[in-house]
Amino acid sequence: NSAPNRSRWLWWGGGSWGGDYENMWEDRAEYVHSGKLSARIKCTGAKGRIGITTAQLPAVPGATEYKLTFWAKGEGDNMLYVNFEGGATGQIREKIGGEWKQYTLSAKPDAKGKTYQVYFYSIGEGTIWLDDVELAPVGGKLDE
Secondary structure, three states: OOOOOOOOOHHHOOEEOOOOEEEEEEOOHHHOOOOOOEEEEEEOOOOOOEEEEOOOEEOOOOEEEEEEEEEEEEEOOOOEEEEEEEOEEEEEEEOOOOOOEEEEEEEEEOOOOOEEEEEEEEOOOOEEEEEEEEEEEEEOOOOO
């Protein structure tokens, strides 16, 4: 459901905790880093918190960290909060500038965690675009 009326990207398990936001796929070329679409979160009134999450991801046995890279661009008084939750810890909170910039976040796995999630939250006003998100374990062994 990608309607602009505060819908959540349900296919990513998004969540909303107040505020007035709209989520949608962006297809205007100046707001896409590569390919044809980026993810857009726009505050349309009161700020709060709205998020896009991954599904529960399986822990990778032996991984020493999880490396998340993504490109972001923003307008207005925005604030992006990216957080690993569950079986991994790591976070970044930053105002996103008007030019595309690549961000890298490393998360530490919890030795007892069987799953984890990654959340992208907009907690400010303005607009944030996200594109080219990659998540990879460092070390460990993936099941074949």
